Amino acid sequence: MRRTGTIFNVQRFCTHDGPGIRTTVFFKGCPLRCKWCSNPESQKMAPQLMVRPSKCTGCGACAAACPEGAVVLLPNRPAQTRWEDCTHCFSCVDACLYGAREAAGREASVDELMEEILADRVFYENSGGGVTLSGGEPLLQPQFAAELLARCKEESLHTALETCGHAPREAAVQLARSLDLVLFDVKQLNPLKHRKYTGMDNNRILRNLEFFSQNTETWLRIPLVAEVNDSEDHMDALANLAIRLGVQKISLLPYHEGGASKADQIGLEYPIPGACKPPDNHIKRLTRIASDLGIEVTVGH
Amino acid sequence: MQTDARQLKEKLTVKAVRNVRRGYEKDEASRGMYRPEVKLDLARSRLLTESYKQTEGEPMVLRRAKAIRSILSRMPIYIQDWERIVGNNVSTPNGIYFGIDMNWRSVKRVVSGEEGQSLLDDAGRAELAQLVAYWEGKSLSDIQKNAFSGDILKYWKYEGTFIWTHWSELGIPDHEKVLAVGFQGIIQEAKARLEEIDRTVPPDYVDQKEFLEAVIIALEAGVTFAGRYAALAREQAKDARAPEDEKRLLKIAEICDRVPAQPARTLEEALQSFFFAHIIRYIEYSSVGIGVRFDKVFGPFLEKDLASGAIARQEALELLKLLWVKFNELGMIYSPLLSAVYGGAATVQAITLGGVDEYGLDVTNEMTHLVLETAEFMQSLEPSICLRYHDRTPDALLSRAVDVIRTGVGYPSLFNDKAILPMLKGWDVPEKDARDYGVSGCVYMELPGKNIVRRAYGGIHLPKVLWWGLHQGVNPVNGEQYGARTRDPLAFTSAEDLMDAYLEQLAFFMERFVKIENTCRALYERYLPRPYLSAITQGCIERGQDCRKWQYPSIVHDICIVAGASNVADALTAVDQVVFKDGKISMQELLDALASNWEGCEHVRRLMLNAPKYGNDHPQADAWAQRVHHGTAEVMARFKNRFGYACRGDGSAVSGTYGAALMCPATPEGRRDGEAFADATLSPVFGADQKGPTAVLKSASKIDTLKTYNHLLNQKFSPDMLSGDMKEVFMNYIRAWGELGISHIQFNIVDRDTLIKAQENPAQYPDLIVRVAGYSAYFADLSRGLQDTIIARTEQSFQ
């Protein structure tokens, strides 16, 4: 099968994206713009330049290679990129020998991904693991994702989807046929707040959640950000929604700084620099709210 | 009798050697080679020398037996106030063993230098000088040194490519037989053989007779030795402070009266009998390792005693802990050169657990669990635990093993029956014998009771061999033709040509290496027969032959350590990719960059570093790794030992990958002059593995154990990866390792930050144990360079 899609990473030996030892395929492109995003390089669909100033030796090869003159060299400092001039042609990526410039995102075929996925079959079999599609948002590339999942099912692999849920129903239906588990991210139940922090309404998301939970085993994942979605009332509402939908498991993912440094590497201003992790004892309280209702809660994964 | 946990740990003596060789030399030497309380014990040397003086002119095997008798009957002995299992290979608890008959030069150097200052007082130094005067020209290393002349002498001297050395011997005696019939039973057997040859008078009648007489002398000396402990215990019992102390001492006396002379009846007798047999082996000759299949051998004693109520589980546990303290009392002195190889090691005593019995059934029993419980509690350097893993290893055992691994003590290290049993079969070991294999130290596979007096006779440093292949065997410094005259690298048209040059150089050096080894082995046979070890090794009494005169019919025997295969593989991959496929640099540019140790050629180094690397499940890089290992094994097998068996490699790198690399210039994979090699045969080069632990295992699984040798693979994890719900994942990871048929794996469980802190403030982390290679060591005892390499091992983490 020759179908290709855009991904930004394939990570082996993942143990927090579903049961067992898994390989996670990170899709590129996301409909939401969550302010706390931990993988900002996954938001845009097109491959883009990513720089790592810490690895830069200032050798200047990138500046010489750049057709747009978008790289500026200053003495004793890492090479600077003028993002507004960059066309993401990746000439500098090939020129840099120090791994300071990388292309975030690449075209990959289903065949090629299957080869990489199947390499760890022995680990899936011994651990009850399998494959997880994550992102970005896999539902934005429904044909590609569906084909990849179907191939995994042909190989009898356990399949999981991590989704933000913002997608047309048809896409969800298409994927659900080949899925064993859905890790559904819920950011905020209040539609206004949802729009404020992610740029989109949550109506469609909640309806897709309803759909998945009726058709596939579904777990909820909440990226916990202080002041954004960590109130006890919100947790209570979420836990009750989980009960109503028959969801057995909720993962609380406290905010971490990872996204901020990555945003810098792709020339983005990090939207909420003040974002922070709720205090540990508060997380404990939130955990208790859900577990008291009989839901399994994990923190951090 | 309950010993307080803290007290018990305080009794642990730490006799680990510190690496004082090269790198950071100044601060290393002033720290000393051993901890200050450790002393060089001269008792064995004194009594051995006296005996040798009296037996001049007698047959060597009898001289050795009489020397053993002299030591065992007169060496001062002691029993400490907490002991229940007694004995040591030296005369004080803080002493370390020294084989003056093997090599005195390096010891003399050590004690007269700053690093060995604390090992002897002035009187000791004076006595050592007197003893040395006798051994000058007589010790085996003197004899060896004088044996070579002509061209071969050039290769006898260490130059960095291979090292021949008188490493200590391993081998697993027939402990089960000693427990079943006692020394007296074996003496009877030897006497019966003597009577028989008196009737049959075979052609080697005299040799056999001398040997059998020596066997009897050595074993009788062992009985005498035990009897002296019985007498001392009775003596001490008279002054016992408390009734339970008197009871303890009288029990020791009773047991030492019985074993090892007679068969052992209880667990306590069995452990004491074993310990005597073990330490006498260490006294006879410079030895390391244990190898006994502890649960298989002692499990039945434990179960019988538990069933009869002779011992309670708690008491058995206590007994094991005390035995563990005794294991740690055994120490030996290393030469400064070997300290670079054995940095942090004491006596590399490994015991084996798990695996199958002769019918292929799992052997796990209560003793297996008791040993792991002891190990988890003691967390001591010795003994290291080797766990044999197979398809039916119970979950409960694996789970317990992971608990011990998580402590960071570095063991159990895991051995995969799925890989090793077929490997032994390929070495012509019958299935029944193969199923009984044990690991005596590091990753040395041996067969209990069989005549495999194993030595690692040295190591060959493969990246240096490759380097010769890039230089036509000519030393660029002085123009000397040292290696084989291989093709001019500028005429190479593909990486295949470099591979050919590598194999040709390897054959050239192995030929010389094996000649040296075979010559030295003949000297061992002539000058250092081992009547005691022969007595407790199957087949020697039947044949009337010392264990050095023949060997178990298989290539499971002496080994040559191979270091740096992953570097060679990465070098070939990089040359293939960058020089020949992409044509990004020329061979001349590469050679210039190597000659300048990459200085001013950083872009060349980066290109080579960016080429695919072994350890990432990358097809090309792994294919080269496979070819390097398979090709290396194939070349080695062309050379035969004294008995006609093929020479083979071995993955036990100890810490040699650090020491070995000091004299290896820059190599094409991006390594700088003197930088360490990959830390084990299956380990990727430091930091080269980027795709996580599953990719490392996949790469490792492509190296066919059957076509190569036994391997070693290190993986370092932080403790959280084995805790909580991760434990299950970790166990499944191990199960997948088992299914992949990789022969070995061991884990360093410590987070990087802790290691860095420990390097900065060693005083605050005196107990931090890390896995070096085939053994664990106190991090603080390692040289700074070795510490650096351990920190540099990629820390695998769950994403």
Ligand code: SF4
């Ligand atoms: S090529 Fe790479 S290392 Fe050199 S200046 Fe550019 S980013 Fe820095």
Ligand code: SF4
């Ligand atoms: S990716 Fe951007 S910075 Fe790099 S060469 Fe192309 S235009 Fe220049």
